[in-house]
Amino acid sequence: MSEERLDVRKTYKLLINGAFPRSESGRSYKVETATGEFLANVAQGSRKDVRDAVVAARGVQQKWWGATPYNRGQVIYRLAEMAESRRAELREHVMLCEGLELEVADRLVSRTIDTMIWYAGWTDKITQVLGGANPVAGPFFNFSLPVPSGVIGIVSSQDSSFEGFVDAALAPIAAGNTVVALASERRPTPAVLLGEMTATSDFPPGVLNVITGVTSELAPVLCAHEDVDGVDLTGVAPEDVDELNVVAAGSIKRVFRLRDVDDDALRRIRAFVETSTVWHTIGQ
Amino acid sequence: MTPEDRGVRIATTSAVPNIDSESQLKALLSGMSGVDAVGVEGRCAKLATRSIKKSSKMSAIDLAISMVDLTTLEGADTPGRVTSLCTKALRPDPSDLTVPSCAAVCVYPDLVAHARSVLGNSRVAVASVATAFPSGRASLKVKLLDVADAVSAGADEVDMVIDRGAFLSGRLGQVFEEIVAVKAACGEAHLKVILETGELVTYDNVRRASWLAMLAGADFIKTSTGKVTVNATPPAALVMLEAARDFAESTGRIVGVKVAGGIRTTKQAISYLVIVNETAGSLWLTPELFRFGASSLLNDLLMQRLKQQRGAYVRPDEFSGD
Numbered sequence: 001m002s003e004e005r006l007d008v009r010k011t012y013k014l015l016i017n018g019a020f021p022r023s024e025s026g027r028s029y030k031v032e033t034a035t036g037e038f039l040a041n042v043a044q045g046s047r048k049d050v051r052d053a054v055v056a057a058r059g060v061q062q063k064w065w066g067a068t069p070y071n072r073g074q075v076i077y078r079l080a081e082m083a084e085s086r087r088a089e090l091r092e093h094v095m096l097c098e099g100l101e102l103e104v105a106d107r108l109v110s111r112t113i114d115t116m117i118w119y120a121g122w123t124d125k126i127t128q129v130l131g132g133a134n135p136v137a138g139p140f141f142n143f144s145l146p147v148p149s150g151v152i153g154i155v156s157s158q159d160s161s162f163e164g165f166v167d168a169a170l171a172p173i174a175a176g177n178t179v180v181a182l183a184s185e186r187r188p189t190p191a192v193l194l195g196e197m198t199a200t201s202d203f204p205p206g207v208l209n210v211i212t213g214v215t216s217e218l219a220p221v222l223c224a225h226e227d228v229d230g231v232d233l234t235g236v237a238p239e240d241v242d243e244l245n246v247v248a249a250g251s252i253k254r255v256f257r258l259r260d261v262d263d264d265a266l267r268r269i270r271a272f273v274e275t276s277t278v279w280h281t282i283g284q
Numbered sequence: 285m286t287p288e289d290r291g292v293r294i295a296t297t298s299a300v301p302n303i304d305s306e307s308q309l310k311a312l313l314s315g316m317s318g319v320d321a322v323g324v325e326g327r328c329a330k331l332a333t334r335s336i337k338k339s340s341k342m343s344a345i346d347l348a349i350s351m352v353d354l355t356t357l358e359g360a361d362t363p364g365r366v367t368s369l370c371t372k373a374l375r376p377d378p379s380d381l382t383v384p385s386c387a388a389v390c391v392y393p394d395l396v397a398h399a400r401s402v403l404g405n406s407r408v409a410v411a412s413v414a415t416a417f418p419s420g421r422a423s424l425k426v427k428l429l430d431v432a433d434a435v436s437a438g439a440d441e442v443d444m445v446i447d448r449g450a451f452l453s454g455r456l457g458q459v460f461e462e463i464v465a466v467k468a469a470c471g472e473a474h475l476k477v478i479l480e481t482g483e484l485v486t487y488d489n490v491r492r493a494s495w496l497a498m499l500a501g502a503d504f505i506k507t508s509t510g511k512v513t514v515n516a517t518p519p520a521a522l523v524m525l526e527a528a529r530d531f532a533e534s535t536g537r538i539v540g541v542k543v544a545g546g547i548r549t550t551k552q553a554i555s556y557l558v559i560v561n562e563t564a565g566s567l568w569l570t571p572e573l574f575r576f577g578a579s580s581l582l583n584d585l586l587m588q589r590l591k592q593q594r595g596a597y598v599r600p601d602e603f604s605g606d
Contacts, residue, residue, distance in 0.1 A: 051597055224596035
């Protein structure tokens, strides 16, 4: 018997509403490693995929926000567990995509999994830190409560294929938002792997949707979509930002863009929460 | 495009045959050829891939809006809810006067008078379900009273259900006579006969029930009540449209078709319009001869219409819920 075996090649697909479809458009594109070798064929999402993802994200947002913060933390922690058990695969993809040494990629994956656990811990602490009790001149309690913006579109970092993606996607999710995330155009596979892990982490379908494809084609659709409440434009080229800002302003979205990596650690959580003020009489 | 362009030739000389006995009816219906189920489903799947874009899509959306029977058939219906439904049917998008009105509002008989008072003499008709909707399980006497009640309250259209139990156990004469009696009780009002295709089991039965209803005097044949598991399906609608076309070709009487239940998206609505055009012909592409019984469909149509105009996807809560 021959030792040879046919390759089992993997198709990297989108994640929309908990399912892994190929793009509605039927398109795919070739992804190369940092050194220019073939890495994978990846689905090339279209504006209709973005539309479907937004519908899914909107549909589940109330449910996700309605879950207890403790429960949301458990779900995100489970994602970290899944990432830990697939770390070899993640490490390989990060290494190939970003052109890193093995140990460097390994440290990066460890740090990113730690970030997941960090966000898991934040779910039931956001209210205490960002909210507060306000003194008012009357027999009332007055509270400021952080509530999620809703559906958040993310144009993820083009360079930091895994760490950047995880940071951008999990911060709004921890705060109770749901997310439609565009993966890095040239380095999408780590984000796709993360999407696959959410399927085994009790993530309600639609909380995280991952679209791969051409950023310049999809980012304007995400920014123009009136049912998206905020966008993270970190992965957009500087010369395209102004135009997308204008488009996003058409539906009064919150726009966030990571400028300085040394911003305070809660910058991404704070970016997509609103403050709701609650008055309550002081009972005797 | 005239119906002749599609090869539909409406008879001008012949008339609807008189049915004198149950055996004659049975002979007529059982003499019909069977429906090729695989073929019908295949054709529907093929037609659903038809792509309607740009200006054709805009006119299809407007046509679909004008064909909607805006429906509320809940136990929790209130006059207030019917008022808002009527206002919405008159002016589906208050910010855009070019959006056409819906064809009708469809309510339970006790709310007909209220709907009538809101709609007045506008072009939007008042439709009422009747005859012990949705099951149709009551005596003929009760059913006729139900119809008379709705009509005297001002219903322009009556949606009756056939007795599926009787139809399935072969008591075709009973079903036929009920429709004839209800038609008489309707007077001026248009009669839509609900076949409940989801309970008729086979396409052959859908074809026979369609013919039976048309022979008995239906002005419209309607797929479903929207109250059972299987609602309107494209293949069932196709079989009914074929029946309506064949009936018009052989008798000269043109009967409308209404699809109801489970139609929520613009895409579904447009694919029904494609089926209408390709099966019965463009003659049926008018609110007088084709209707959608729906509630949430209207908002999706308005949303897609706005999307076409703005070029960006629209927030669903931009439009009032029901």
